[in-house]
Amino acid sequence: MHNLESKIEAILFFKSEPVSLKKLGEVLKVSPGEVLSAISNLKTSLENRGIVLIENNNEFALGTSPDLSSFIEELQKEELNRDLSKASLETLSIILYKNGVSRSEIDYIRGVNSSFTLRALSIRGLIEKTIDPKDSRRYIYKPSFELLSYMGVKSVEELPDYFEVNASVEVAAKGLEDLSAVESGENSNVDSSTK
Amino acid sequence: MHNLESKIEAILFFKSEPVSLKKLGEVLKVSPGEVLSAISNLKTSLENRGIVLIENNNEFALGTSPDLSSFIEELQKEELNRDLSKASLETLSIILYKNGVSRSEIDYIRGVNSSFTLRALSIRGLIEKTIDPKDSRRYIYKPSFELLSYMGVKSVEELPDYFEVNASVEVAAKGLEDLSAVESGENSNVDSSTK
Amino acid sequence: MESDIYQIKVAGFEGPFNLLLNLIEKRKLFINDVSLSQVTEEYLAYMQKLGGLKPSEVSSFVLVAATLLLIKSKSLLPTLDLTLEEEGDIKNLEERLRLFETFSKLAENIKKDFGRNIIFAPLERKSDVVVFLPDSQISKESMMTFARNLLDSMPKKVFLPEVEVKKVISIEEMIDRLGERIQNALKMSFKEFSGGKAVTKEERINTIVGFLAMLEMVRNGIIDAIQEENSEDIIIEKTISTNRESNA
Numbered sequence: 001m002h003n004l005e006s007k008i009e010a011i012l013f014f015k016s017e018p019v020s021l022k023k024l025g026e027v028l029k030v031s032p033g034e035v036l037s038a039i040s041n042l043k044t045s046l047e048n049r050g051i052v053l054i055e056n057n058n059e060f061a062l063g064t065s066p067d068l069s070s071f072i073e074e075l076q077k078e079e080l081n082r083d084l085s086k087a088s089l090e091t092l093s094i095i096l097y098k099n100g101v102s103r104s105e106i107d108y109i110r111g112v113n114s115s116f117t118l119r120a121l122s123i124r125g126l127i128e129k130t131i132d133p134k135d136s137r138r139y140i141y142k143p144s145f146e147l148l149s150y151m152g153v154k155s156v157e158e159l160p161d162y163f164e165v166n167a168s169v170e171v172a173a174k175g176l177e178d179l180s181a182v183e184s185g186e187n188s189n190v191d192s193s194t195k
Numbered sequence: 196m197h198n199l200e201s202k203i204e205a206i207l208f209f210k211s212e213p214v215s216l217k218k219l220g221e222v223l224k225v226s227p228g229e230v231l232s233a234i235s236n237l238k239t240s241l242e243n244r245g246i247v248l249i250e251n252n253n254e255f256a257l258g259t260s261p262d263l264s265s266f267i268e269e270l271q272k273e274e275l276n277r278d279l280s281k282a283s284l285e286t287l288s289i290i291l292y293k294n295g296v297s298r299s300e301i302d303y304i305r306g307v308n309s310s311f312t313l314r315a316l317s318i319r320g321l322i323e324k325t326i327d328p329k330d331s332r333r334y335i336y337k338p339s340f341e342l343l344s345y346m347g348v349k350s351v352e353e354l355p356d357y358f359e360v361n362a363s364v365e366v367a368a369k370g371l372e373d374l375s376a377v378e379s380g381e382n383s384n385v386d387s388s389t390k
Numbered sequence: 391m392e393s394d395i396y397q398i399k400v401a402g403f404e405g406p407f408n409l410l411l412n413l414i415e416k417r418k419l420f421i422n423d424v425s426l427s428q429v430t431e432e433y434l435a436y437m438q439k440l441g442g443l444k445p446s447e448v449s450s451f452v453l454v455a456a457t458l459l460l461i462k463s464k465s466l467l468p469t470l471d472l473t474l475e476e477e478g479d480i481k482n483l484e485e486r487l488r489l490f491e492t493f494s495k496l497a498e499n500i501k502k503d504f505g506r507n508i509i510f511a512p513l514e515r516k517s518d519v520v521v522f523l524p525d526s527q528i529s530k531e532s533m534m535t536f537a538r539n540l541l542d543s544m545p546k547k548v549f550l551p552e553v554e555v556k557k558v559i560s561i562e563e564m565i566d567r568l569g570e571r572i573q574n575a576l577k578m579s580f581k582e583f584s585g586g587k588a589v590t591k592e593e594r595i596n597t598i599v600g601f602l603a604m605l606e607m608v609r610n611g612i613i614d615a616i617q618e619e620n621s622e623d624i625i626i627e628k629t630i631s632t633n634r635e636s637n638a
Contacts, residue, residue, distance in 0.1 A: 009245030125308025
């Protein structure tokens with residue numbers, strides 16, 4: 001009898017692209033909680049194997065183990081682009097460690113307008129933008145599976161000092177609320193272009 | 196430490212197609228006997244899992260467990276019959292109006308990475324890809340004949356306002372060259388500051 | 391486009407925080423009002439070379455310069471009273487700079503780790519059965535509309551919104567006022583200079599006069615930036631609400 005864990009493994013293998021928690025629950029006709037517990041078992045089963053489970057914003061996918069990176073790269077014909085500009089690196093570090101951040105927050109931290117860099121990173125598939133659930137007029141930028149793959153981490157939590165940094169920048173982000181100047185600057189941008 | 200077994204698992208997973216015993220031996224730099232014994236271990240590890248090892252004429256591949264085949268078939272059927280997403284329709288419109296377009300051009304025009312979308316369109320037979328004669332590492336995408344006849348046109352030129360929209364798409368795609376120029380400009384900037 | 395690329399290379403810094411942090415780190419200092427005051431002159435001297443950058447970029451450098459001027463003025467003339475708002479600006483700059491420092495360090499790690507150990511997704515399956523499965527949403531008209539909407543939603547170059555210009559103008563006023571205040575304070579607290587310790591009275595006055603000259607140069611730089619506003623534009627993303635309209 002095949003259990004939930006092996007069914008999830010089969011789905012992820014078959015789809016070979018990220019599948020959401022919601023979708024897995026629908027297909028398997030079980031609750032999100034049941035999916036998550038099966039996923040956690042699957043992670044354990046995949047330890048020390050050639051395949052790993054990557055997790056990003058409640059989506060899941062399979063990939064080859066990061067330890068075998070150089071080995072698999074030899075089998076790959078496509079050229080890998082490892083170049084990142086300073087602007088891109090700064091922007092990626094903010095998006096990775098804040099795991100969900102608006103453009104105005106990125107601009108605030110970097111002290112410059114980041115729209116050009118964000119578009120370039122999005123075209124490269126390293127970041128994803130979604131509409132902010134708290135404010136439908138703006139976007140939230142998040143790391144993509146591709147970015148986690150290039151960083152060789154199975155989830156953002158595996159990034160060095162993730163929890164420590166994430167907590168400290170949460171506090172700092174509070175200071176952002178005081179800075180209405182930058183925010184209103186961006187909003188008026190938006191207004192003027194919709195007119 | 197990763198053993199032969201997990202390396203074979205990673206290779207088969209990555210390649211997504213049957214790999215011969217001979218090829219595995221070459222890539223892993225071990226004898227056919229060693230490959231076979233690792234394969235036998237892998238088979239055991241994969242028992243009761245969602246993924247199985249398929250063997251045919253000394254060729255090996257990973258596949259979903261046969262016990263789950265009806266489940267996977269259902270999943271596929273449901274997938275194929277689903278309405279195309281906005282992303283798919285957008286991508287398709289660019290492929291129709293720029294007859295012969297690369298993935299990076301599509302990504303640039305859409306502002307997001309299109310690899311999963313292109314695969315979905317390919318599986319449904321709506322587009323065809325051929326190797327770019329100018330660069331053998333990349334593909335050129337075109338609408339399929341079936342798609343054109345479904346739309347009731349003999350060639351893309353018969354699409355509404357083809358020449359006008361085509362010209363705009365061509366102009367838009369040109370921006371990609373500027374983008375790469377800036378990116379490499381930024382890179383040289385990073386170089387000079389790290390020196 | 392080409393001239394912009396050239397200018398960015400000459401400038402060598404991605405924005406004011408990058409420059410400021412670099413100046414502080416070069417001196418092996420920590421981020422505080424003392425170190426910021428020490429690097430102010432170098433920062434302002436650097437700003438003189440900024441001509442040719444996009445006004446939007448210049449204005450981000452100018453905004454930081456305004457706060458640095460406050461810090462420097464206070465260090466030159468301890469008797470100068472800062473308003474609560476000005477004190478707040480200084481504190482805010484220090485905090486933002488520390489935040490930027492955190493992410494700059496993380497960015498260096500990312501540079502090291504990016505692409506070192508990659509988790510590869512499987513290659514595309516060749517065996518995937520291709521069946522022709524169209525969709526009723528595909529028609530000649532819908533495809534044309536999708537293509538047109540997509541082209542429309544690409545980022546356009548738009549004129550810099552007026553607010554940005556106003557912000558820059560108010561900084562120019564602020565610098566004028568600051569200049570006056572320093573000159574007045576200089577007259578009023580003259581006895582402060584007679585008690586000079588390591589530095590002589592003349593040297594201190596020279597420092598302040600030099601600083602005022604620098605203020606004047608920055609002011610001129612801002613005027614240049616404002617004059618450029620009309621000829622330059624910036625890239626702006628299409629807003630969400632219009633994207634949605636195209637969805638419908």
